[in-house]
Amino acid sequence: MKFGVVVFPGTWSDRDCGWVVTEVLGAELEYLWHKDRDLKGCDCVILPGGFSYGDHLRTGAIARFSPVMESVTRFAAHGGLVWGICNGFQVLCESGLLPGALIRNDSCEFRCAWTDLVVERDDTLFTAGTAKRDVLRLPISHGEGNYFADPATLSLLEQRNQVVFRYCQPDGLVVPAANPNGSLHNIAGIVNREGNVLGMMPHPERCAEAELGGTDGLKLFRSVLDSFTGVPA
C-alpha cells in the first residue's frame, strides 16, 4: 500500500501528510510533483492543503490544469482512491471530480479552529474505521471552506448520500451554531457517487498524534491503509 502526496507550488500540507503516512502510520509514501504525470504506482493519492498557485484567480482554479491532475482524473475514473484535504478539496471541485464549490467563509475571515464532525458514511474506504454518527474532532484552517452547490446539485448530493462529514456540536447534533464557515447543510466533506473520491475541508493530518491535540485524524488514514492490507474494519 502506497500513499501519494501531490505537491503543487504553494502547497503546504504535503509534508504534514507525508509525516503522518511515514512516521505515524508507517506506510509507504511518494511525493508527486505537479509537473509529472506518473503517479508512481500509488494506491491512494492525497491532494493536500495549501495555497496552490497562491490561490490566484480562485482557490484550486489553476492547479486543476497541472499535468498531474490529468493522471489523477484518470486514476479516479478507474476507481483509484483520491483524497482532497482543504485546498485539495477545492482542487477536486474545480476539476469536476466532486460537485459544488468552496466559497469565502461567511465570516469573510480565515478561520483556524477545532471543529467537531459527525460521520454520515462509514462505508467508504476513508471512513471504514469509524462508525456512523461517530463524532470526530479535527481542525480547520481556511478562508474559503464554505461549501456551496445549486439546489438541484445539493438535493441530489443528499439523495445519493454523498455527504460524509458535517460540522456538529460535540454531542453530534448538526446545528447552525456548529457551522464555522457557512457551508450549506453544514457540509464538511463529500464523496463522489462511486465513493472513491473524498473531499474534506478539515485537516486529518494535523491530529494524528495525542501531543498535537488528538488522534481522530489518524482513524481516516488507518482506514485507508487497512482497506488495502486486508485488516477487517
Place this chain on the structure above:
Amino acid sequence: MTATISAKLLKEVALTEAEYRTIVELLGREPNEVELGMIGVLWSEHCSYKTSKPFLRRLPSTGSRVLQGPGENAGVVDVGEGWAVAFKIESHNHPSAIEPYEGAATGVGGILRDVAAMGARPVAILDSLRFGPLPASAHLFEGVVAGIGGYGNCVGVPTVGGEVYFEDCYADNPLVNAMCVGLVRADSLQRARAEGPGNLLLLVGADTGRDGIHGASFASLELDESSEERRPAVQVGNPFLEKCLIEALQELGGHPAVVGVQDLGAAGLTSAVAEAASRGGAGALVVVDQVPRRESGMTPYEVMLSESQERMLVVVERGRQAEVLPIFEKWDLHAAVIGEVTGDGHLTVEAQGRVAARIPVEVLTDGAPVRTLVGRAPDLSRRRLDLATIPAEPASIPGSLLKLLAHPNLCSRGTVFRRYDQQVGNATVIAPGGDAAMVRINGTTIGIAMTTDCNGRYCELDPYLGAQIAIAEAARNIVATGARPVAITDCLNFGNPDKPEVYWQLEETTSGLANACRALDLPIVSGNVSLYNDTDGRSIFPTPVIGMIGVIEDYRKCLGAGFKGDGDFVLVVGLAGDDLGGSRYLEVEHGHFGGRPPEVDLLGERAAHEFVLAAVGGGHLHSAHDLSEGGMLVALAESCILGGRGVRCPPLGSQGDVRTDALYFGETQGRFLLSAPSRSMPELQNLARRHRVDIQLLGLTGGANLEFEGEFSIPLADLERAHRGPFKD
C-alpha cells in the same frame, strides 16, 4: 555643496549637510546622484543604527549556545542533537501606519526571508502588535491582522504567538513587530557572505520594480501629514512567490557551490550587496542592465534602491551556476546573474557599459558617522502615585476581576489568533493562548518555546526597570512551559531620539536590558531598532519588545497554563508586595496610570525559574502560569478558563501589611501560579527550600466557580464571558 546636489535632494535621501561633507571627504570627491542615493539609504538610521549603535554594543551577545550573534540575517543558537534555531524580530511600523495590510504582510515576508537566508526552514511566526484604542484604531488593527494572516497563512508557516496591546500613545504610530523562528541543521548554516573574486551574484525571485524606493529612509523620519504621500514607499507582498523561494532555498540548503545567501530587505540591492561584500571582505560589481525588471525605463538609481519584495541574493562559485539554476527553475523562479564578487573593496554599479556608481564598501556599511546626543530624564511629576490616597480595599473584588478580564489588553486574543493558521507543520505543541507557544522539532523530542513580551507602560514610567521586567517576564513565560530560556531577539521601538527624553529612554532601556541579560545569562543574538515612532511630535512609550526562545529536552513534559485536573493543589510562587505602580488595576479601578513599576529582583527571579524548571523536570506539576498584568487573581481566573474548571480557596486573609488590592491585583515580579497533584507537595516543598523560594498554597482545583470561601465566588461561565472581551465574535 555643488549646484547639482541641492538641499531638496539631500532631504529626499534623508542626509544632513554635515553627513554630506563626510561623504565628500571619504570619497575624496562629490558623489553623483546614484551614489548619494545609495549612501543615503545605507546611512539612514534604519540601516546604519547610527544613533543606537553605541547602546547596542552594551548588550551581551555571546554564550555557549550561540552559533551566530548579531550582524547576520538572523541570530542562531544550538538547541541540541545537531539542530539550531535561527530567529529574529523586526519592525514594520511605519509601512503599517500608512498601509496596514501590506505593511504588516511584508513585515512578515521580510522576517521569513531573514531566517530562510540562514538556510533555516521557518517554523513559526509571532507578532507583537500595538495600536491606539478601539474603535478609533480599528482600521489599523483590522488591516494589520488581515495582512499578517494573508501572508503567513499563504506561505504555510504557523503563527503561534505574540501580543496585541491598545494604548493611546500608539494611535497614529502602531507597532508591528514580526518574529520568525526557523530550524536548521547546525552544520548546514548558511551565511550572508560575498567572497572569492569572480564568484557570481545571482538575484533570485521577484522582478525588480519601483516599489518601496526610500523605504528605509522613510522609516527613519517622523510620521506627519505628508506621510500619506509616501504610500509608494510601502511595498506589496507576494506570499506565493515567497513560499516558492523558501522551498527552493531549502532544496539548495548546504549546496557546496553556494558561497552565501543574503535577503533583500530595506535598501534593496544596495544594502544586500554591500553587506554581503563587507562580511566577505570583498567588493562587488552589479550590472543593472542584467537585473530583471517588472517596469521599463527604470534608472540605475531606482534599480539599486528598489525594495521590491521576495528577492534573494545568492552568491555562487563561478562556473558552478549550472548546478544550482535547475533548483530555481523547478520552482519557476527567475534567477539572473547580475554581477560578481570583486577584489577591489568597492561596490561598483554599471549601466549600459558605463560606471554609474563606485563606492568603497566600507563607506556604505560603516561610514555613517555615529551620533552621540545628550539625554535628559523626562519630567514624570504628573505620573506620581501616592498609594495612601487610594483605598486599599477594592469596592468589589469580583467586580474588579471581571473588569480586568474584559479589558482589551487582558482579554482573550482568540478572535485574533483564529485568523492565523497555528498548526501547519504538525509541530505546534502549545498553541497561542498560554504564556509561551511551543513547537517541537519533528523527529526528536526537543521542544522550542517562544514568546514576545514588553510592558510599555512600565517602560514609560521607568525605562531601566521596564526593560528588565520585559526580559524577566519573557523568561517567565518560557519557564512556565517547562522550557529553559536560551536566547533573545529584541526590537527596540522608540520615538525621535533627537528629543533628549527619548535619547535618555534609549540609554536607560539598553542599560536595563544589558543588566537583565547578564543576570539571567541570556544573550541577545539578533534584533532591530525602530526610532522616530512619533506622530506630530508625540512619542510612543519606549517599547523594547523581547522575543525569546527556550528549549525543553522532552516536549512531552511541557506544561500549559490551564488547570488540568480536579483536586490539584494550587500554589503561588513568590510573595506579594504593594506593587501597584503602573498596574492595570489602578488604571481600571482608579483611572490612575503612574507610580514606579514593580522592582525586579533578578536573583530571586532566577531562583524562581530554577525552582519551576526543577519541578517540571521531576514531573511534579500539572500547570504553570506566569503572574503579570492584573496580578494573582487574573492569573488564577485565566488558569480556570483555560482549564475549564474552577478553584476553591480558603480566605486569603492578610499577609503582613500588604494592601488587599495588591494581594489580589498587584503586579509583583518573579511569581508563578502552579497546580500540582497532592502527592507532589512534599517534593515541591523540598525544592522550594532548596531554591530559596516562597511557595504559598492557594486552594484546590475543581468545581464550576472561582471561589474564596466566605469572601466571594464567581461562576466560571461569568469569567469566560468577561474574558471574551470587546472583540467581535
